[in-house]
Amino acid sequence: METEIQTQSKLNIHPDVKAKVESKKWFYTDTVKDHFFNPRNLLINDEEGEQYSKNADAIGMVGSPACGDALKLWLKIDKNIDKIMDCKFQTFGCASAIASTSMLSVMVTENDGMKIDDALKLKPQDIIARLGNLPSRKFHCSVLGDKALRSAINDYFRRSNQNNRIVVEGARIIDPETKTTDKDIEEAVLEGALNLEDIQKKLKVGISNKAVIPAVEELIRFYKEKYFG
Amino acid sequence: MKEIYLDNAATTKLREEVKQEMLNYFDVVYGNPGSFHGKGLEAKNAVEDARERVAKLINAKSREITFTAGGTESINLALKGLAKAMKDKGNHIITSRAEHHAVLNTCEYLEKYECCEVTYLEVDKYGMVNPSDVESAIKPNTILITIMYANNEIGTINPMAEIGTIARKHNIYFHTDACQAAGYCDLDTEKLNVDMMTLNGSKVYGPKGTGILYAKTGIQLVPLVHGGGQERNLRSGTENVPGIMGFAKALELAQTEREYEFNKLTKLRDKLVNGILESVSKTFLNGHPTQRLPNNANVSILDIEGEALTLYLNEYDIYTSTGSACTSQTLDPSHVVLATGLPYEAAHGSIRFTLGKETTEDDIEKVLEVLPGIVKTLRQISPVNVAVEHIVEARSKK
Numbered sequence: 234m235e236t237e238i239q240t241q242s243k244l245n246i247h248p249d250v251k252a253k254v255e256s257k258k259w260f261y262t263d264t265v266k267d268h269f270f271n272p273r274n275l276l277i278n279d280e281e282g283e284q285y286s287k288n289a290d291a292i293g294m295v296g297s298p299a300c301g302d303a304l305k306l307w308l309k310i311d312k313n314i315d316k317i318m319d320c321k322f323q324t325f326g327c328a329s330a331i332a333s334t335s336m337l338s339v340m341v342t343e344n345d346g347m348k349i350d351d352a353l354k355l356k357p358q359d360i361i362a363r364l365g366n367l368p369s370r371k372f373h374c375s376v377l378g379d380k381a382l383r384s385a386i387n388d389y390f391r392r393s394n395q396n397n398r399i400v401v402e403g404a405r406i407i408d409p410e411t412k413t414t415d416k417d418i419e420e421a422v423l424e425g426a427l428n429l430e431d432i433q434k435k436l437k438v439g440i441s442n443k444a445v446i447p448a449v450e451e452l453i454r455f456y457k458e459k460y461f462g
Numbered sequence: 463m464k465e466i467y468l469d470n471a472a473t474t475k476l477r478e479e480v481k482q483e484m485l486n487y488f489d490v491v492y493g494n495p496g497s498f499h500g501k502g503l504e505a506k507n508a509v510e511d512a513r514e515r516v517a518k519l520i521n522a523k524s525r526e527i528t529f530t531a532g533g534t535e536s537i538n539l540a541l542k543g544l545a546k547a548m549k550d551k552g553n554h555i556i557t558s559r560a561e562h563h564a565v566l567n568t569c570e571y572l573e574k575y576e577c578c579e580v581t582y583l584e585v586d587k588y589g590m591v592n593p594s595d596v597e598s599a600i601k602p603n604t605i606l607i608t609i610m611y612a613n614n615e616i617g618t619i620n621p622m623a624e625i626g627t628i629a630r631k632h633n634i635y636f637h638t639d640a641c642q643a644a645g646y647c648d649l650d651t652e653k654l655n656v657d658m659m660t661l662n663g664s665k666v667y668g669p670k671g672t673g674i675l676y677a678k679t680g681i682q683l684v685p686l687v688h689g690g691g692q693e694r695n696l697r698s699g700t701e702n703v704p705g706i707m708g709f710a711k712a713l714e715l716a717q718t719e720r721e722y723e724f725n726k727l728t729k730l731r732d733k734l735v736n737g738i739l740e741s742v743s744k745t746f747l748n749g750h751p752t753q754r755l756p757n758n759a760n761v762s763i764l765d766i767e768g769e770a771l772t773l774y775l776n777e778y779d780i781y782t783s784t785g786s787a788c789t790s791q792t793l794d795p796s797h798v799v800l801a802t803g804l805p806y807e808a809a810h811g812s813i814r815f816t817l818g819k820e821t822t823e824d825d826i827e828k829v830l831e832v833l834p835g836i837v838k839t840l841r842q843i844s845p846v847n848v849a850v851e852h853i854v855e856a857r858s859k860k
Contacts, residue, residue, distance in 0.1 A: 298807035301787045305845040323845035327769035327788035
């Protein structure tokens, strides 16, 4: 049997060059590709889908078409065991947004369903890990998934009179002049603004109110480490 | 599966004739044009011959042509070079919101580091610059008007000669980024009334990393790259001889064939656009309906996102691009589509097909065959249902 090197030299191609020329034509992992082209737990807008939506125990929606990503989750929950039994979704967005939501819907329903308390702890990184990684500039797509999940779970708490369990997304105002919150900075970091200059371009934070800059820089460092390690 | 390459505005495939032309200059005529011996002179003669041929194509003089490493460099040289050279005479530049980032980001740099003042003109709903807006923006300190010939994203062709006439009347320099126009439009610098023009080899089936800046005699530019003083001291560094020869050959062929290509591609483009608008609901053509490049079809498809659509087409080996935020480095949707007055949701769903020499009727039919199904699938996945009236209304405000 001839070795790969022999084959390559016969073809008169340098090994390094060959590897580059034959690099695959797909940008994401095979898992992302699979979930993008074959989304699991999709809610189809037909009679059956309408029925499902009516009978769902919770609905959560985040994002908007204007920001480029929007997604909607439907949950069926077993009250007695406090577990998610079924989940369906729809996503407007890019391949990683569609694949992330599809994977999320699998994660919360596999192995007889996920405990609600565990679902609330689900982090974007958990979804990304199951997808076999995403390009860092696509991380924000998976953030929407866990946000939609928390919004749906809160909807369930509201509908089932468990108001004490509702988790309000805490946002702390960092710059009162521009009303910029820590959440805004988190979003901006996820969108790739990794230094003060880029953050200011996006959020105008601390431009006239320079006293808040150290706090902003601290948050940039924090979220950079959180998401990009 | 046959590859259907519909991204010719991004780059084109090198032509066989151009490749053959270049080969000689890698290992036969390999001398440094600056060397004082036969091998050098051989290369110098080749470069000067190419310069003369390029000059002739655009109705200019040889000494007005500077070879560069592409459109971006030429634009940088034109804008920064002129701003620096003229800083005692003025500092105001007029451009438009629909320009390529090479112009917009260079302008931003000049505002930040060279104390320039830049007016970014609004464009109409087709992405076209209104010449009278250019005239009203002129101030005593205006040194340059820079407006693209044809738009790289939506294909709209600007009224060059009229803008040029205004520039002449007010005695202000006029630069144009003609990279996308080179294969289809008249590049006669006299007729266009331009003082500077940027061209790029890789958009006309020539080599990547090649281009020229035409700058009319009398224009002073401060160089960006300093060194051995090549290109009349405007662009130091040993000349890319194979690239220059390839560029000249490619431009020659493109200009010779431009009318034939224009007519051929217009038919194919119209078939594609009409086919999409007829077979897919909630779609809009971006750019001017008639004053546009013959190879550009840019449509917004509502309720779906452009990257997902591009990747579905990729599975059929159909290569396109999108104005969606998801594929841009900045995660912002196309500034050009937004400048035409379309709201963000329509910009995210914009897709660009740019045809080329090798595009066939079968290719177009293949796209029209698969596209409606892909859109249907993605709309099934999508929770969004944008009202068409919302888009129509946003557009009518332009």
